[in-house]
Amino acid sequence: MLEKYAELIVKQGVNLQKGQELVIDSSIECFDLVRAIAKAAYQIGAKDVIVHYTDEKISRLRYENCPQEHFENIPQYLVELRNQYALRHAAIVTITSSDPEAMKGIDPRKIQTWSAAIHKACLTFYDHLDLGIDRWCIVGAPSVGWANKVFPDMSDTEAVRALWQAIFKVTRCDQKDPIEAWNEHRRSFEKRIQVLNEKKIKSLHYTNGLGTDLTIGMNQNYLFAGGGSYTTDGIYSFPNMPTEEIFTSPNKDQVNGIVYSSMPLNYNGHLIDRFSITFQNGRIVDYTAEVGYDVLQSIIETDEGSHYLGEVALVPYDSPIRNMGILFYNTLFDENAACHLAIGKGFGECMVDGLKMSKKELFEKGINDSLTHVDFMIGTKDLSIVAVLENNEQFVIFKDGNFVF
Structure with missing residues (x-):
């Protein structure tokens, strides 16, 4: 199963090309998967495989002992x-496996300061990923800490095994031919995407029993996307495995109302839960959180762009991940169990000819820019999403948490 998973990541996730470099970022706990990915990459002709390992316990010690100003400067x-890596057009695989409470008690400002600083200093690297120039893929692998959070009543060994089984299932590795299963998965998105792109939507209105009442304006020449995406060289890949979402980038200045979270958000080892965000003319003007308020504040205060939305994503409540009944405490997985929004950077691929535009051009046309991009889940069993079209007709997209077309 591990070999099938690794092959899937290489051939579908980043769609690695012969003669291309592959960079893998991973926790030391995931070395078995790293080795399997490296083997699969070399088998198809990778030029080189470069691995960067991290250790959560060392990272925590660093945040505990280094002063705030240390995290402002990137070596x-x-x-x-x-x-x-960006200039050589390397493909990037990131393996997420963090304990959802690994950074509990750590000042979130330190983590956010480092995150903002490294995005700013390594702008070429992140621009190549964000603007669709280079391919990347985020995948999951169990750590003991993460597995214990998801399956608290099991032993370490049982919990890790159970989490592996869940990951293999949601990534379709348990099927006879995972590669073809992902090809079919790609085709399953196309009908709905075509409908949404042809409807000429002016705005989306979200409501549910939690109190969400949010209107989101759309950009002219918007595009919905889903499943995977093309890079500027015309190669198709899947940046997230798993993925169940259809998404677009809204007009950053046309968001009004309040939205309530429907699931916990794990952000860099901190949990944020039972929170709300209020928007006025696109900008966040108020927010609350029963758990992790200071972490939510650090995200929103990253820069000016983190006060605006960069993504709206449509995921049916009756989705494969939701139906498993597992709360993963990991955004890569939980965002595919519920409709979600994202604070921060938008996507060039979500506008006609957007991949040919600069960040400035995209921004001027309404797509947000920021050093961060943080998804949070808002989907519920009673979620309603009604589109208002350019001719002022209404088109119901979601009723009772699911697509109606």
Whole structure:
């Protein structure tokens, strides 16, 4: 199963090309998967496979012992390293496996300061990923800490095994031919995407029993996307495995109302739960959180762009991940169990000819820009989403949490 998973990541996730470099970012706990990915990459002719390991316990010690100002400065070697990967058009695989409470008690400002600083310093690297120039893929693999959070009543061994089984299921690795299963999965998105792109939607109105009452304006020449996407060289890949969402980037200045979270958000080892965000003319003007208010604040205060939305994503309540009945405490998985929004950077692929535009051009046409992009879940069993079209007719997209077409 591990070999099938690794092959899927290489051939579908990043769609690695012969002669291309592959960079893998991973926790030391996931070395078995890293080795399997490296083997699969070399088998199809990778030029090289470069691995960067991290250790959550060392990371925590760093945040505990280094002062705030330490995280404001990125070493030049790290800047050159990441930006060189972009200039060489390396493919990037990131393995997420963090304990959802690994950074509990750590000042979230330190983590957010480092995140913002490294995005700013390594702008070439992140621009190549965000603007569809280079391919990347985020996948999951169990760590003991994460498995214990998801399955608290099991032993370490049982919990890790159960989480592996869940990951294999939601990534379709348990099927006879996972590669073809993902090809079919890609085709399953196309009908709905075509409908949404032909409807000429002016705005989306979200309501549910939690109190969400949010209107989101759309950009002219918007595009919905889903499943995977093309990079500027015309190669198709899946940046997220698993994925069940159809998404677009809204007009950053046309969001009004309040939205309530429907699931916990794990952000860099901190949990945020039972929170709300209020928008006025696109900008966040108020927010609350029963758990993790200071972490939510650190996200929103990253920069000016983190006060605006960059993504709206449609995921039916009756989705494969939701139906498993597992709360993963990991955004990669939980965002595919519910409709979600994202604070921060928008996507060039969500506008006609957007991949040919600069960040400035995209921004001027309404797509948000930021150093961050953070998804949070809002989908519920009673969620309603009604589109208002350019001719002022209404088109119901979601009723009782699911697509109606």
